[in-house]
Amino acid sequence: MRRTSNTIRTRRTVKTAAALAAGALALSLTACGGDDDKSTGNGSGTGTGDTGSGLSLPKLDGTTLEVAAVWTGSEQANFKKVLAEFEKRTGAKVTFVPAQDPIINFLGSKIAGGSPPDVAMLPQPGAVKQAVDQGWAKPLGADALKELRKNYSQGWQDIGKVDGKQYGVYYKAANKSLIWYNAQVFENAGASEPKTWDELLNTAQTVYDSGVTPFSVGGADGWTLTDWFENVYLSQAGPEKYDQLAQHKIKWTDPSVKEALTTLAQVWGKKDWIAGGASGALQTEFPASVTQTFTGGDQPKAAMVYEGDFVQVNIADTKAKVGTDAKVFPFPKAGGTAPVVSGGDAAVILKDSEGAQALATFLASPEAATIQAKLGGYLSPNKNVAISSYPNEVQQKIAKALIASGDDFRFDMSDQAPQAFGGTPGKGEWKDLQDFLKNPTDVAGTQRQLESDAAAAYGN
Template sequence: MKRRSKGLVVALILLLTIPAVWATGTKEAAATESNVIKVFGNFRGEEAARFDEVVKIFNEKTGYNVVYEGSPEFETQILIQAEAGTPPDIAALPQPGLMKNFAEKGYLKPLAQSVLDGINSNYAPVWRELGSYDGTTYGVFHRVSAKSYVWYPKKAFEAKGYKVPTTWDELKALEQQIIADGGTPWSIGFEAGNATGWVGTDWIEDLMLRTAGPEVYDKWVNHEIPFDDPAVQKAFSYFGEIIQDPKEVYGGATNILTTSYGDAIKPLFENPPAAYLHRQANFITTFMPEDIQANLADEVGVFALPAIDEQWGVPMLGAGDQYVAFSDKPGVMEFLQFLTTWESCVPLAKAGGALFPHLDQNLADYGNPIEQQMAKMLMEAKVFRFDGSDLMPAEVGAGSFWTGMVDYVSGRDVKTVLSTIEQSWPQ
């Protein structure tokens, strides 16, 4: 008898709690469903908290309820959601290819005229092109990153009397000077789990822009010239000069392949520095040791990777998320239009780790002098190109190009590497 009543109580509790919990779950969903504008992206943690401040300004101004959510599996999820017909209202797509894919299938809403006006007046034309497919513009860029930066440990660098190079020859001379002083010029790290090698692709893209120029770069990215074209070989030879000389790179080839891209900045801040130069995008500041980050302006120096052929100025390589609309709910286009204004960038610029393409930007709004300097270099660049490996088909841009860079650093000759990549290009 006692046993039976015990069982009964358990069953009763279960019966009562299940619907109760369910009710709270659905109520929450139902209450927010009606007026929420969902924004979905891949940035999380602190970056998401910073973006929330941007959203807050918009919500307070307009009364809409925009909610941002980030996911570690964004690229997979957005595909599933789009296919299943449950996409967010707005998504921040990291690759232009993803936008084109969705636009081709008709999932995306073209931008309203108000947004286009914002883009036309506040962005360089290259950004509108990157957000367009087949003559229609779908994407708005907001926070971007630029990659053509070389970092150095300011105090040690200046103590040795080194000068920031403005031409490729000066850079080469600086490398020789560092070697002559018993130091090592470069620290390079390729390791990134199953994405190992992407750091190398950025190097090659930067060198392509500097040796072959933007037009050939575009042809290369679109496969209008083969991957093993002499122009690409030339870019590789410039990279080879650095990585094939054990004196040039801290730890030599083995270290390049086994050092994680985030750790490769750390040798610069050892005492004395184990290396003096590191080429990486603006986000690398978040990987610097905490005491360096706390004192960025005094500890760190940055310059743009110098031009090789002066006719294109100092080109900038970069990337960024583009915001696209999956729905035409009221408020969606207003939010995208808001992203084209400098007002929506100020909180992120202030907090650091972000650059913007907006033409009306106020450099004083950036949180520290280093970022002001980087933003200035980005704005002054005559040539800006999107990260080529993100534009190439995934088989190459997220596959054979990465592994090819690893093979090249391990010592395989450039012709074999390039023809292997060329063969992997989908027909």
């Protein structure tokens, strides 16, 4: 994940985090107290196929499995530790297959060559739907369904369904409505955490006046720009319009889109506010956008970086410590709604076998998620993962707010779109917003291009 890793897309929309937004805004993510939530989910492997919480897995000695995902770096390394635990419990041998974005194209090539992975981690609801439409995805079996129903809210189950049948286990979630900042820069500048868009602009000016560029933007990865847009749009236009635009029931030439782009231009249009200016941002990939915010002490390349809870994986690559050096605040309200956008990655079976079904069952369990939760930079929608499993108080607050939201959340808009529009580098919304970052005065032209690309992708 991008991304949720940080990601192809159905037209199903689920409700937004009214509760999550309220929780995120009510809690101070930078001054977190301890958490006494001790919900279940700390099973320990015995290597016998049985766990403390009653999860039973078959013995799979001699079975080999492949799991494909776009994850790299620490995210990939941490997930491999989860797979290693599955190997220990079952005797199976699991190989991680690095995939490229867009993963549907990667899987298409593998399937055409006769060598599909057993399981793929698909980073968009639309990817799940497309895999079903292509006849690639296999429904979850009884054991995986049992585990899913026990551990997930109905909303997280539903976004893994296509035509009423369950295909996906959302192993990984993301709160994509957070802005992370260099605490020392803020302290030196006398800047405070903003709660509204106007306050964000004032904070940015205060930081700029102190001699530090306010924002780091990973514009080389177009998905970061869609996330910026979605937060502003959800806040200003509200959930109903958000749903309509996500399903292309209103056009991108709608006045609500003009308002959101005009608002974004208040940041993107100030070249001195973005590290490297627009041209520099368009050459900065997401991981670098984070690390350059938290290296260089109190003189980093930028003071703030927008993205989800998974930013912590990249902060870990610096010497900064989350909660002290690196702090976070909810994405400020740009309108009447406190925006909270969620994302996620779903495990989908491509080769229906006892081993693949067992792995999906394991990934739906609190045992699997707890392993990665303890390693940091990860958020699970599994409600039976103990909040105390997360390694720091900031992450615990984010996780607690996600679970408290229940079924009330909005999924990433671009992740609901067809791949050609919302999920392909150099095309569609990703490219159009990169062009807008380059020239944020051309609101009308950007709207026309977005609508042209959306209409072609949606077929309407």
